[in-house]
Amino acid sequence: MKLRTRWFIETGKLLRLAGPLIVNNLSIAGMQAADAMMSGRIGAEALAAVAVGGSVWFFLFTIVLGIMLAISPIVARCYGAGTPELIGRYTRQGVYLAIAIGAPMIFVVRAWIGPALELLSIDAGFRDLTAEYVQTIVFGAPAIFIFLAFRFTTEGIGRTQPIMYVSLFALFCNVFLNWVFMFGNLGAPEMGAVGAAFASALTMWLLMFVMLAVFLIGPAYRPLKIFDRLSPPRPEVLWEVIKLGVPISVTITAEVGLFSATSVLMGTRGADVSAAHQIALNFATTTFMVPLALSSAITVRVGQQLGRGNLEEARYAGLLGIVNCALFMAFSASIMLIFRDVVVGLYIDDPAVSSIALSLLLMAAIFQIADGIQIGAAGALRGYKDTTWAMVINTFSYWVLAFPLAYLAAVTFRLEPRLIWGGFVVGLSVAAVLLTIRLLIVSRRTLVQTPQPA
Numbered sequence: 001m002k003l004r005t006r007w008f009i010e011t012g013k014l015l016r017l018a019g020p021l022i023v024n025n026l027s028i029a030g031m032q033a034a035d036a037m038m039s040g041r042i043g044a045e046a047l048a049a050v051a052v053g054g055s056v057w058f059f060l061f062t063i064v065l066g067i068m069l070a071i072s073p074i075v076a077r078c079y080g081a082g083t084p085e086l087i088g089r090y091t092r093q094g095v096y097l098a099i100a101i102g103a104p105m106i107f108v109v110r111a112w113i114g115p116a117l118e119l120l121s122i123d124a125g126f127r128d129l130t131a132e133y134v135q136t137i138v139f140g141a142p143a144i145f146i147f148l149a150f151r152f153t154t155e156g157i158g159r160t161q162p163i164m165y166v167s168l169f170a171l172f173c174n175v176f177l178n179w180v181f182m183f184g185n186l187g188a189p190e191m192g193a194v195g196a197a198f199a200s201a202l203t204m205w206l207l208m209f210v211m212l213a214v215f216l217i218g219p220a221y222r223p224l225k226i227f228d229r230l231s232p233p234r235p236e237v238l239w240e241v242i243k244l245g246v247p248i249s250v251t252i253t254a255e256v257g258l259f260s261a262t263s264v265l266m267g268t269r270g271a272d273v274s275a276a277h278q279i280a281l282n283f284a285t286t287t288f289m290v291p292l293a294l295s296s297a298i299t300v301r302v303g304q305q306l307g308r309g310n311l312e313e314a315r316y317a318g319l320l321g322i323v324n325c326a327l328f329m330a331f332s333a334s335i336m337l338i339f340r341d342v343v344v345g346l347y348i349d350d351p352a353v354s355s356i357a358l359s360l361l362l363m364a365a366i367f368q369i370a371d372g373i374q375i376g377a378a379g380a381l382r383g384y385k386d387t388t389w390a391m392v393i394n395t396f397s398y399w400v401l402a403f404p405l406a407y408l409a410a411v412t413f414r415l416e417p418r419l420i421w422g423g424f425v426v427g428l429s430v431a432a433v434l435l436t437i438r439l440l441i442v443s444r445r446t447l448v449q450t451p452q453p454a
Contacts, residue, residue: 010301010313010320018297020164021155025289027167029282031174031203035196036282038178040348044271045126046193047348051278052122053133053197055263060109061144062256064101066249068094068148070241072296073303073382075156080307087153088226093237094149102142109138122267123274129193130267136197140204147208150215153224158300162214169210174203247387251378254394258402258427262420265410273417276356279347280421284364287332291325291372295379298322302383306446315443318380322373322436329372336365356417363421370428377435386442393434402427 032054039046071094078086114131122130151163177199184190191198215221259281266277298321305314336343344357374394381390406423409415 006316007320010317011324014294014297014301014317014321014324017158017160017300018294020160020162021293021296022290023164024160024167025293026286027171029286029289030171031200033282033286034171034175034178035200036278037347038182039193039196040275040279042182042192044275044348044350044353045129047278048123048267048271048274049126049129049133049193050196051274051281052117052126052263052267053130053137053193054278055260056113056130056134057137059253059257059260060105060138060141062253063249064098064141064145065148066252067101067242067245068098068145068152069248069252069382070245071149071152072156073299073385074241074244075153076158076300076303076383077307079157080304084157084223085225087157087224088228089231089234089237090241091149091153091224091226092231093234093241094153095146096233097238097241098145098149099142102145105141106138109141110135120264120267122264123270125271126274132194133197136194137200140201143208144204147204147211150208150211153226154215154221155296156300156303157220157224158304159220160297162211162218166207166210166214170203170207173206174199177202244385244387247391248382250391251387251394254391254398255374255428255431258398258406258424261403262406262410262423265406265420266417269410269417272350272352273356275348275350276353276360277417279344279353279357280360280364282347283336283343283361284368287329287335287368288371288375290328290332291375294321294325294328295375298376298379299382302380306383311447314383315447318377318383318439318443321380322376322439325372325376326369327372329368332372333365333368336361336368359416359418360421363418363425367425367428370425370432373432374428374435377432377439380439381435381442384439384442384446386438389438390435393438394431397431397434398427401430 035050035054036047039050071090074090075087078084078090113134114128117127117131154160154162178196180186180188181191181195181198182193183195188195215226263274263277263281266274298318301317301321302314305311305317340358340361343361344354347357348354378390378394381387402423404423405426406420409420409422
């Protein structure tokens with residue numbers, strides 16, 4: 001009974017943190033789903049352009065997301081140790097870092113995206129539309145990166161409700177603006193797939209301003225002293241964030257990059273295959289948003305317990321979090337298997353595309369549990385600030401094992417699309433095993449090397 005009580009108590013604390021983050025992540029996935037569904041009504045070429053263009057943007061976004069994510073475990077430890085006054089400097093430096101990355105990205109991406117898509121042999125039928133999509137959505141980069149600095153600060157102190165409310169607002173704005181600019185409503189020009197990119201970029205700026213307002217007026221953020229003074233960039237603090245964040249970025253980008261690279265490979269096989277890949281990947285990404293939120297909550301739970309010196313509780317929080325991620329993904333796999341036809345029908349009414357998408361959803365159901373375990377373990381390791389080995393493991397699993405298999409299936413042997421996704425199954429399974437082993441080693445070593453309080 002004691003073990004069961006402990007299980008329920010820790011799960012309750014995890015879910016209280018993760019619940020708003022789940023809503024946030026599902027809102028983000030909802031924006032992507034809305035883009036896909038609404039562009040699918042225009043045609044396969046528009047859906048393919050949103051698929052490939054969205055994958056390119058999401059890959060770039062994830063690189064910066066990983067770096068900014070370092071703010072969360074740093075803040076969690078400061079908060080757990082009872083030093084909230086140290087938190088403000090990390091938020092301010094995070095904003096400086098966001099601007100330094102986001103502003104140049106606009107000019108670089110707009111310059112190279114066209115030649116890059118041509119070099120990658122993206123189907124000429126929707127290549128120019130894809131380039132225009134990326135060139136438009138990248139205008140939102142500085143805003144969404146600044147938002148991340150605020151998001152990971154409030155996440156680190158355990159206040160995740162504002163993230164939920166702001167993300168729901170963003171979802172509403174994105175869908176409404178899609179309706180306006182994709183289809184030319186309310187007197188706006190009919191921009192098609194590019195309208196989805198314009199709506200997303202505008203939503204990012206609205207998201208940033210709303211989150212800034214929350215920090216300015218929220219009484220919970222006053223002890224953090226974020227806006228008490230406008231301190232200049234501090235290289236030592238920026239370096240602390242970057243040093244921890246770059247391995248996190250590589251770890252996350254290794255997986256996202258695999259899916260994005262596979263989207264590009266699918267783009268070489270024509271609009272039907274690319275559109276089907278987008279449908280299956282979009283739904284799989286939506287279900288992944290739940291363990292991704294749990295992973296962020298695991299980071300906070302582990303970090304705060306370590307800050308308080310509760311080493312055994314930190315280990316338990318990490319391992320229990322992984323179990324909860326796996327349980328949800330088992331449920332998700334069942335949904336994919338039972339309701340595949342319904343899911344595909346929400347996106348498109350094209351027999352050729354639907355048939356391919358159904359086979360890809362079957363493969364997605366197979367790798368669901370492994371995907372949940374690996375993201376849960378990665379979140380726990382972030383709480384321990386153990387990021388280098390996670391980076392090595394993910395790079396090996398996804399780029400030494402999974403991508404070569406996907407490339408061979410897609411390009412060398414021209415196999416059917418579902419076999420291209422076989423690389424996902426291998427990569428995610430290996431990552432799940434190795435990351436869990438690493439967590440067991442690190443958490444055990446921390447217990448042995450650090451004396452427990454009397």
